[in-house]
Amino acid sequence: MLFISSFTFVNAQKNVSGVKLDETITVDGKKLTLNGAGIREKWWIDLYVGSLYLPKKSSNGTEIINSTDIAAIKLDVVSGMISSEKMMGALDEGFVKSTGNNVKPLQDKINKFKSFFKEKFNKGDSFIISNEPGDGIVVYKNGVKKGNVEGQDFKKALFGIWLSNNPADADLKKAMLGM
Numbered sequence: 001m002l003f004i005s006s007f008t009f010v011n012a013q014k015n016v017s018g019v020k021l022d023e024t025i026t027v028d029g030k031k032l033t034l035n036g037a038g039i040r041e042k043w044w045i046d047l048y049v050g051s052l053y054l055p056k057k058s059s060n061g062t063e064i065i066n067s068t069d070i071a072a073i074k075l076d077v078v079s080g081m082i083s084s085e086k087m088m089g090a091l092d093e094g095f096v097k098s099t100g101n102n103v104k105p106l107q108d109k110i111n112k113f114k115s116f117f118k119e120k121f122n123k124g125d126s127f128i129i130s131n132e133p134g135d136g137i138v139v140y141k142n143g144v145k146k147g148n149v150e151g152q153d154f155k156k157a158l159f160g161i162w163l164s165n166n167p168a169d170a171d172l173k174k175a176m177l178g179m
Helices: 002-014 061-066 084-098 104-117 152-163 170-176
Strands: 024-027 030-042 045-054 071-077 126-132 136-141 144-149
Touching: 024 045, 024 071, 024 126, 030 170, 045 152, 045 170, 061 152, 071 152, 084 104, 084 152, 104 136, 104 144, 104 152, 126 152, 136 152, 152 170
Parallel strands: none
Antiparallel strands: 024 030, 030 045, 045 071, 071 126, 126 136, 136 144
């Protein structure tokens, strides 16, 4: 019975809502390990799978947010209901929450970041949002680099959308932190 329980847990880490997740990914030449993954849902509809990749596993959201180490959040779109406009609206809401409604100092960086999500979204699209020392936040859509935004202040606000004490989705936060 213990074997079945352990197998289910491991399987859940590799396949979430039909998305097969790699146990490791390589970003900027560095190997990152899957820390945890879960579903972002709204109105009982699965929208995307959010997964967190780190150099070493951690369940401390605050340390991850404040870290300058390489890290990545991967978003795999699982619903045709997500559009570019809806994603940008969700990002706006997330930044308001993660900054305690103090987005003004970051507004130019937020606008630049949102510009990377203007193309049409399709079910199956995959975004990697990585913190790469020297480059800042780098966004890839389906493996193609869309651009970057520099600044640790921006990284903290961005990662805070998923991992802060006031996340966009508390259940997704727990799952990404492997809890």
